[in-house]
Amino acid sequence: MGNTDTDVIIVGAGPVGLMLAGELRLAGVDCVVLERSTEPTDQSRALGFTARTIETFDQRGLLPRFGGFDTIPIGHFGGVPLDYREIQGGSYGAKGVPQSLTVAVLNEWAQELGTDIRRGWEVVDLHTYDEAVEVDAHSPEGPVRLRARYLVGCDGGRSTIRKKADIGFPGHDARIEMCFAEVTGVRVRPRPNGERVPGGMVLAFQQGPDTFRVTYYEKGAVPRQGETMPSFTEVADAWKRLTGEDVHGGTPRWIGRFTDQSRQASEYRRGRVLLAGDAAHIHLPIGGQGMSAGIQDAVNLGWKLAAEIHGTAPAGLLDTYHSERHPVGARVIVNTLTQRALYLSGEEMQPLRDLFGELSASEDVRRHLIGMVTGLDIVYEVGPGDHPLLGRRLPDHELIGLADRNGEHAEHKTTAFELLHKARGLLLDLTGDPALRAAAAPWADRVDTIAARPHEAGENNPFTGADALLVRPDGYVAWAGAGAAQPHGLVESLTRWFGEPTGATPTREV
Secondary structure (H helix, E strand, O other), X not given: OOOOOEEEEEEOOOHHHHHHHHHHHHXXXXXXXXXXXXXXXXXXXXXXXXXXXXXXXXXXXXXXXXXXXXXXXXXXXXXXXXXXXXXXXXXXXXXOOOHHHHHHHHHHXXXXXXXXXXXXXXXXXXEEOOOOEEEEEEEOOEEEEEEEEEEEEOOOOOOHHHHHOOOOOOEEOOOOEEXXXXXXXXXXXXXXXXXXXXXXXXXXXXXXXXXXXXXXXXXXXXXXXXXXXXXXXXXXXXXXXXXXXXXXXXXXXXXXXXXXXXXXXXXXXXXXXXXXXXXXXXXXXXXXXXXXXXXXXXXXXXXXXXXHHHOOOOOXXXXXXXXHHHHHHHHHHHHHHHHHHHHHOXXXXXXXXXXXXXXXXXXXXXXXXXXXXXXXXXXXXXOOOOOOOOOOEOOOOEEEEXXXXXOOEEEEEEEOOHHHOOOOEEEEEOOOOHHHHHHHHHHOOOEEEEEEEEOOOHHHOOOOOOOEEEEOOOOEEEEEEOHHHXXXXXXHHHHHHHOOOXXXXXXXXX
């Protein structure tokens, strides 16, 4: 660690910051999380997460901590109906999981792994150097300066880290505003997918035995400036104008608003300062895609930053965080703005809605839209090859393990995702080929070689056409081999993603 207080300072203890902390701790990296709030919020802007994020949590063994949840099989894209079961994954994502629960799960996990979480710490400035970065913060004990090798801003759309690092945040200001309230003591007609009404759009669903969340967009409303929130009377008045339902007699638990302001950081990395989550991208929260995209930012970044700190990262690995995740964030902004135009515009947009309705009769179009909003169609450029899994996430599948992590024969059942719980690289040997183990042995400190066969073969086997797969710690397939030539390209891929093998002369200093 040298003359630093920690390896990584993470600013923000929301879902993104906590997920990143857990990823770093799994890799043996010291980190400190600084959070301005003294207590975790009990308010929940997001009420679920996408199918890709379900997979992300499953890859780390976190799903049981949520206590079970339903998934969303049917939904829409800007009002165009979609059945998410048309593609692998079978749902839009988790239903009815409040963000407060997600934070609680990730907070507990990160602390179990040894994360130092400091609440009541507000970062006010930063200073970057060639070998380190420092932050100035107001702590409960007074002003403090901390020094680390890297700094990651997970501090939301108004990110202090982004501003102090002078990273651009281009995009457009708010044009529309949507308001919501969690209300007890009243009942309204559920409108879980939203409903266009003459005055705008309304959305309502039950959150508990006596609680409803009502959300609305009213045509002509001018977005408020700053963080000003509507009063409950304003919300109840608007709801009555739009629906005829009277919620004035209810008790508000929480009132909020959001807009379609859409911006994206021009750089996800500037030297030793990085951004993730809302600090890197903001948009209209249609479908709860923002938190999910941020959690996936954290998982993409965590293993790369850890490799950089351990001195094993190949040249340019950390820069792939921007090159891989920036296009994903941009695509989320595009799809949320498109949905806004389809769903919230007036009759002048009806021809476009009609056209989308016609296009959605095509299976290819439906699958394209489903993949976009669930995140299940994300593909990274990982190198040469033509196997359909290259650059995509490893599908979960029951496996019969042929050996334990030490290579001893020990047939047992496992799953593809279970093999990723420790956030290490994985070489999945599907045929028990000793040449693979020999080729990967020099990377054994970073990559586990596991011999296993699919529990189901034939059309139910997602690994058809591959005898071996190299999987990155974030769950994406980096190499696929088949037949007698299966070791071909493996060493190159191991070097590209995991650096020089143990004992090799380092190609650079970190």
